[in-house]
Amino acid sequence: GESVGLHLPTLSVQEGDNSIINCAYSNSASDYFIWYKQESGKGPQFIIDIRSNMDKRQGQRVTVLLNKTVKHLSLQIAATQPGDSAVYFCADSPRAGGTSYGKLTFGQGTILTVHP
């Protein structure tokens, strides 16, 4: 079936650099996209979300970019800090209607390691 996937399973950066985590999705009916951060031994924590009627959304030090033409989602973290080290998941859910509505499909995750 269709699923959300990630290009890179691991990413290592230096403290202060900008990080970009990529995600490819295959479901053309996807309407809602979300990024989560999961630290070791903890549950996923919401970072930022975006709907398909937008191509960019900014939060505090984070930006999500959505390219619907190539079905690509990215999370940019500015001035990455050691506390940003975690696994980052993208997920999507389809438009209203159908049995999949409101059900998030998660990617496998990218491990981000930030070196001091």
Next chain:
Amino acid sequence: NAGVTQTPKFQVLKTGQSMTLQCAQDMNHEYMSWYRQDPGMGLRLIHYSVGAGITDQGEVPNGYNVSRSTTEDFPLRLLSAAPSQTSVYFCASSYNIVQEKLFFGSGTQLSVL
């Protein structure tokens, strides 16, 4: 405001044993769900509920039962544990199914021997 609370944090079972994973939220969220997380598989939806008295199956429901008698609680029952159910289990909730922004609990690490 505690958010989503899961108990226990760790559990070891023998094959065939039964147990209930507890989940409670104090945010008055309508939507609650259970996921399991396995290496290389991402988070997979087991069961979900859109309100008290309403439950439905997710992607991997076999071997699990749920009920939703109150808005706050959404327990997950394993009737006869199997080694294939060794996993980390997360409960999550959101204000309603349309919002989609899920708040997760801290997880239950379950081992079935």
